[in-house]
Amino acid sequence: MGRNLIEIKNLTKRFGDVTVVNNISLDIKENEFVTLLGPSGCGKTTTLRMIGGFEEPDEGQIFFEGKLLNPIPAYKRNINTVFQRYALFTHMNVFENIAFGLRIKKIPKNEIEKRVKRMLKLVDLEGFEERYVDSLSGGQQQRVAIARALVNEPKVLLLDEPLGALDLKLRKEMQIELLDMQRSVGITFIYVTHDQEEALTMSDTIVVMNNGVIQQVGTPEDIYNEPINRFVADFIGESNIIEAIMPEDCKVAFDNVVLDCVDKGFAPNEPVDIVIRPEDIRIVTNPDEGMIKGTVRSVVFKGVHYEMIIESDAGREYMVHRTIAFPVGSYVGMNVQPFDIQVMKRGDPL
Amino acid sequence: MSKALKRIYMGIIYLFLYAPIIVLIVFSFNKSKSRGQWGGFTLDWYAELFQSRQIREALYFTLLIAVLSTIISTIVGTIAALGINNMGKFSRTVILNINNLPVLNPDIVTGVALMTLFTSLKVELGFVTMLISHIVFSIPYVILSVLPKLRQMNKHIAEAAMDLGATPSYALRKVIIPEIFPGIISGALMAFTLSIDDFVISFFTAGTSVTNLSILIYSMAKRGIKPTINALSTLMFVTVLILMLIINKKSGKGEEILL
Numbered sequence: 309m310g311r312n313l314i315e316i317k318n319l320t321k322r323f324g325d326v327t328v329v330n331n332i333s334l335d336i337k338e339n340e341f342v343t344l345l346g347p348s349g350c351g352k353t354t355t356l357r358m359i360g361g362f363e364e365p366d367e368g369q370i371f372f373e374g375k376l377l378n379p380i381p382a383y384k385r386n387i388n389t390v391f392q393r394y395a396l397f398t399h400m401n402v403f404e405n406i407a408f409g410l411r412i413k414k415i416p417k418n419e420i421e422k423r424v425k426r427m428l429k430l431v432d433l434e435g436f437e438e439r440y441v442d443s444l445s446g447g448q449q450q451r452v453a454i455a456r457a458l459v460n461e462p463k464v465l466l467l468d469e470p471l472g473a474l475d476l477k478l479r480k481e482m483q484i485e486l487l488d489m490q491r492s493v494g495i496t497f498i499y500v501t502h503d504q505e506e507a508l509t510m511s512d513t514i515v516v517m518n519n520g521v522i523q524q525v526g527t528p529e530d531i532y533n534e535p536i537n538r539f540v541a542d543f544i545g546e547s548n549i550i551e552a553i554m555p556e557d558c559k560v561a562f563d564n565v566v567l568d569c570v571d572k573g574f575a576p577n578e579p580v581d582i583v584i585r586p587e588d589i590r591i592v593t594n595p596d597e598g599m600i601k602g603t604v605r606s607v608v609f610k611g612v613h614y615e616m617i618i619e620s621d622a623g624r625e626y627m628v629h630r631t632i633a634f635p636v637g638s639y640v641g642m643n644v645q646p647f648d649i650q651v652m653k654r655g656d657p658l
Numbered sequence: 659m660s661k662a663l664k665r666i667y668m669g670i671i672y673l674f675l676y677a678p679i680i681v682l683i684v685f686s687f688n689k690s691k692s693r694g695q696w697g698g699f700t701l702d703w704y705a706e707l708f709q710s711r712q713i714r715e716a717l718y719f720t721l722l723i724a725v726l727s728t729i730i731s732t733i734v735g736t737i738a739a740l741g742i743n744n745m746g747k748f749s750r751t752v753i754l755n756i757n758n759l760p761v762l763n764p765d766i767v768t769g770v771a772l773m774t775l776f777t778s779l780k781v782e783l784g785f786v787t788m789l790i791s792h793i794v795f796s797i798p799y800v801i802l803s804v805l806p807k808l809r810q811m812n813k814h815i816a817e818a819a820m821d822l823g824a825t826p827s828y829a830l831r832k833v834i835i836p837e838i839f840p841g842i843i844s845g846a847l848m849a850f851t852l853s854i855d856d857f858v859i860s861f862f863t864a865g866t867s868v869t870n871l872s873i874l875i876y877s878m879a880k881r882g883i884k885p886t887i888n889a890l891s892t893l894m895f896v897t898v899l900i901l902m903l904i905i906n907k908k909s910g911k912g913e914e915i916l917l
Binding site: 360361362381382383384387388389391392393394395396397398399400408409412413456457460 | 812814815817818819820821822823824825826828833836837839
């Protein structure tokens with residue numbers, strides 16, 4: 309990783325009256341695994357399609373290795389795409405699907421054969437050359453789509469919800485395989501998904517988008533631990549979001565309690581949103597030892613942990629994840645460490 | 659019991675449907691000239707068919723028109739289907755309804771309308787007008803058989819081809835056309851069958867200079883049924899039957915059946 313491969317500057321795209329991508333700017337580095345994450349309709353796919361050349365931006369520029377990409381048609385860009393639902397050529401066998409791009413480039417026959425074979429090995433589909441894509445399973449089709457793109461040795465691979473059509477178990481396997489492939493071929497991946505877990509698992513950098521606007525750019529840890537606003541906090545994992553004020557630096561106040569935190573630089577008594585992740589709330593059996601007291605309202609077993617809803621005396625409900633369950637109706641105390649409280653500027657209410 | 663009844667019922671229906679054709683076929687091999695009397699097996703009427711210059715000429719026009727109208731309507735219909743497929747939902751529905759209207763329209767109306775159009779434009783009725791008419795009534799069928807294939811296709815497939823370096827025209831030739839080829843073929847077979855099959859529209863648009871087989875049979879029949887007509891009709895029936903079998907076999911493979 310090092311220099312910028314793609315630079316997006318003030319990109320805007322409208323469909324009729326709707327602004328789908330609104331003035332976004334983003335730098336993508338070489339060999340980076342970047343994920344565009346957001347709910348459907350947030351503009352992530354449109355952004356990807358503009359990089360691929362399938363949509364024309366209304367405003368703004370995309371630079372690729374310093375050169376303006378806007379006027380270059382899709383078929384002349386050194387970028388390849390893995391499409392949603394793969395878009396394989398059903399009238400061709402696996403070999404011909406993968407060789408398609410090489411044949412256009414007029415690569416010699418024996419060279420094509422070599423490179424296709426190498427790709428089939430990479431995606432673990434050796435011996436499938438003669439098979440027609442219709443006869444393959446979803447996961448196998450997925451691999452063919454990836455091989456068909458990677459065989460052209462692009463500098464950037466765009467992936468548009470590539471695992472969306474697979475079942476959970478296969479999806480998890482393919483996530484790991486995709487990561488391995490990205491590491492072994494050493495190219496930039498730009499990955500679009502609405503699955504926050506997938507984004508956290510795979511990415512070097514996550515770009516969270518909503519309503520055509522970039523909300524936050526950061527490493528998975530940054531995004532998870534220090535969400536910049538309510539939207540990011542709510543979209544990435546489960547969280548307790550509380551409206552509070554900051555009476556002074558390193559203090560937040562709400563519901564007649566004042567908690568210590570580590571954030572500074574807000575104006576005195578500035579209204580803020582704070583995020584407490586469910587796994588960061590500790591429960592003590594003696595209510596008096598807790599910063600917040602409350603009654604357990606429900607307990608649901610989630611496999612790794614129990615999900616409990618605890619209602620505080622002030623009537624606020626907290627979601628808490630613990631490996632030990634507390635019986636419904638019991639009166640307990642809750643504690644939160646200062647660094648587990650993430651303070652955010654107050655945004656629009658969700 | 660009820661199963662046997664069902665079978666008998668089916669048998670009667672099919673008997674009604676096919677009895678006339680069976681009689682026609684049987685009599686095309688009848689040595690006796692009179693109808694209703696079996697005079698022994700013969701192929702004479704078939705031999706006589708091919709000796710008649712008039713019939714040979716009608717056959718020539720029938721096939722020429724069928725081939726030309728098939729080629730042209732398949733090309734035009736396929737291009738139209740590609741365009742329709744890329745339209746928005748509203749315009750697509752409108753265009754498809756306009757497209758379906760001629761399919762449902764009685765042939766006689768289409769035939770008279772075309773004749774009126776040609777004469778009002780002072781175009782002399784003949785080979786060209788008949789060819790144009792055949793192209794016109796075939797196009798909607800081609801569109802109807804190509805469109806489902808396009809709708810089935812992954813909508814990103816053209817983009818995938820271009821993504822891999824194909825120019826738009828290369829993508830059309832090497833990816834889109836092959837992907838929808840089964841639909842194009844069944845559309846072409848449909849157009850060919852309809853063209854050979856057609857009498858009404860041909861009758862109104864052919865004028866006096868050209869005669870195809872169906873018009874010839876009609877005019878021969880007016881002068882009294884000769885056994886050669888039976889032979890000729892039998893050949894036409896068999897041709898159309900074979901074409902229909904091919905179409906059904908193609909569309910039977912999990913693809914949408916048209917008619």
